[in-house]
Amino acid sequence: MDRRIPKKGDIYRHFKGRKYKILDIAVCTETGEEMVIFETAEGTRKVFASFLETFLSPLDVGKYPHADQKYRFELCRDVSESDILGLKRHGNTTSLILEFLDLNDNEERVQFLQKHRPEIDARFLTAAAESLEFAENAETVEERYAALIRFLKTKSRYESRRMR
Template structure:
């Protein structure tokens, strides 16, 4: 029998997308166990799925070409996985990156253009979206700015954000570090919402 997911663990979906476990919750009415997990790509969405479904095997009749046995496989070494050059995973990441770059204006981000290539370096520290992030009045706005510019944020800017909030950066993978920040903002928003309802 497979071991239940634990908070902080990483799993790979059979479609080659990475997720991090937030918690294993219990439904208040049915007592059914639910896995709460966060995507490590795109909008970094948070999802809930029944534990038995999360742990189930891939439907081989529907997905005949999939080699992975289970719908979600636990990842032992996330640092190694994040550096793999698997073509199907790289295509997903690259397509998501291109879509996001096309949707953001170069003027608002203070990006440098070299031909068709768009870059953002540490020499641009403190410009464009980063100033907007620092000046944003609420966590939701900060989160949106962070998500919209995740491909452009520099290592120095990430370090600065972590220092501002007194957090320790793992520095295993940039996407994971950004996902950690977004998870922190979500947690703070939930706490603030509960406090205001009292």
Template sequence: MTFIPKPHEIYKHFKGNLYQVVTIAEHSETGEQLVIYQALYGDFKTYARPLAMFTGEVDRQRYPEVTQRFRFELQGAEADRQAHEADAVSGTQTAAVQTKTAKMPSTASQPAAAQATPIVAQNIAAQATATAAQTIIAPVSPAEDEEPALDPLVLEFLDADSYEEKLNILAGLHHRITNEMITTMAISCDIEVNDGEPEERYEELKNCLLTMEKFECNRLR
């Protein structure tokens, strides 16, 4: 079983932008699992991407400078869950392949053409799968390339483990905060902030976080 993103989880694309998972859907024709996710920037567009492509690792040949392991990396307190589950799946698959290889009879006496047939079939299947995946995800690629990355302090806000820390980061953003930043931070905390001027929305978000901080402190006592 592969790693499955959960609704409301926030993921950072390896190019810097943040997205929130809405749900996991199933293609009505093929049965393929799709991740439905929403951008936490710009027009907050919603996208669909095959599960395998969403949870896959960054192509190191195309992006050798990228340090992030996964194409979309889980953020927040449960960030380690992604790597842990992905490594568990990888280990299981490796063990299965080794077991299958050990049980296979020797092919030394078989004709070369017969030995090559499975490899050719695998290559054809892999090429077909890659082509199909590229066709499906093509519409979302330009948006990811063109949209600017989020402010580093907003990323720190999303990674913060406590409401006290989030409030400190929010205060640091006060002098240059935008409505887009406020919306992104509010969504990440499941807070609904009314439309209006940035200063009004900033105060509303701050007050909500202060209330949540009080509940957090009482729970820890």
């Protein structure tokens, strides 16, 4: 294999256009083959694993004659400033989630959400809702944020009445 091995933090573009951030190189427990562990660099966070050989393989031009790339995944050399900011924000979401999970009561959670409103994204809202066993049914980030606030305020009022 004459292609460069992906490194943690690299951004690769799949031949269909999506960008992925390399998380690590792992070893398959079944075959001993090296695998690339990567996640979506935009949109909903999903983590994937692919055998290194497959990840770096040439594209089947017979099957995909109109593809713009020679390989299935190619290193992005044109990552824009907004892409980098998006990835930094994605990393910041993880620390926000951890802070949120450490909070003790619902009033603290509401204050935290209000304080960090500009930093909250869909990934954070999904994690927060799941940690509270709150079933989301809103679609936009704004609607989901408002629904979570309402849920926490209702829960806080209910709990304060129960204590009396």
